[in-house]
Amino acid sequence: MTTGATPRRRAVLAGVAGATAGLAGCSGVFGGGAAVSVLAAGSLNDALENGLRERVDQRVAVEAHGSARVARLVADGQKDPDIVAVADPALFESTLTPEWYAEFATNSLVLAYDAESPGGRRVAEAGVDGWWRPLLDEGVALGRTDPDLDPLGYRTLFALELATEHYDTDTNLRAAVPAPGQLFPETQLVSQFETGAIDAAFTYRSMAVDRGYDFVDLPAAIDLGDPALAVRYETTSYELPGGTVVQGAPISYAATLPRETAATTAVFEALTGDGYLTDFGFTVPEPYPRYTGQPPDGLAS
Structure with a gap:
């Protein structure tokens, strides 16, 4: 078992709470073109807010929910983000069916x-x-x-x-x-x-x-x-509600890029391959990012 530092824990949680409180306004950015919008798994929120942001030149608007809800928000047309990142690639095989996606981190x-x-x-x-x-x-x-x-x-x-x-x-x-x-x-x-x-x-x-x-x-x-x-x-x-059956599998995070532009591609490449996730407790295996389907030319390289 591991022992953590209480002062750091409270400081980080205060930052997360502030970021989460601001999420309600992020949905209005979707489609506005002023920022690259990322709809992501809740467990990625801290890494994206405090790790990804400082590694890209583009403005990034992060909205985080449970991954099953993320998938349903997109599938039902309630959200139209530039990037979708979930905590289970099975959601890309069931609720969502993108042409391709990249697995980019693991967890336990x-x-x-x-x-x-x-x-x-x-x-x-x-x-x-x-x-x-x-x-x-x-x-x-x-x-x-x-x-x-x-x-x-x-x-x-x-x-x-x-x-x-x-x-x-x-x-x-x-x-x-x-x-x-x-x-x-x-x-x-x-x-x-x-x-x-x-x-x-x-x-x-x-x-x-x-x-x-x-x-x-x-x-x-x-x-x-x-x-x-x-x-x-x-x-x-x-x-899941709706009848989709999810099988147990090793934990893996996956993302796809519904809207391909120079800005969104730059953020996607940083999100999936910049190495910052290990600073936030994730594991990034050597073959990752690992692609399923056919990504845009040049992205997989």
Whole structure:
């Protein structure tokens, strides 16, 4: 498990909260031509706001939501961004069907906890071999995201299902742990530690590392972070509203470029290949960015 610095965590969260508060006005920029608009997964928000912006000359307007919602906003015609970036390429194979996309980073799930709360300390004490036990008790307030709105939510269910088999528990953790009151928007999940609303949360490793949260590193058999275990992850699934079934898979982020101009292409290339994501806790494998379909001439190189 990892121990973070509370002052840094609060400083970063304050910046994220300010950025998130300004998102409502970003949608008006879409189509205005003054800025390159990026509609992105909530877990990318901090990296885009505080990493991508300083690496490009173009103005960038970022709007972040859960990835399933991002995909539906575009598919339903409610948003028309220059760049779409999601936390699961499966959404480009189902809800959205772009001619091409680029996978550009990977991640893994962890169980973050508030070391200053009694419930959080119980999770820490249970450690990697027993983190699930305190979650079955009413004394630990758990936070997670809505599986109908973003991949982090359904990946949490995948991890719980995989954990049931991995630990050979008598309890079906996917059925026993989730409860309606645990749901928070992805962009607000980790900030619930600051308000005392939760003791622990399933989140991406990048989010916990970047914000300085303590967390339990889950085994590779559970954390959806090891491409070599893809076949194991595929034993899990979740049905989204509308009937689309998402299979478990190694976590990967993907982006596409619906509107190709010199400005949008420059931002897209920086977003997917500038190396800044590792500073925010993401992993960028050597073959990435990895393209599916036929990207515009020169982009893949």
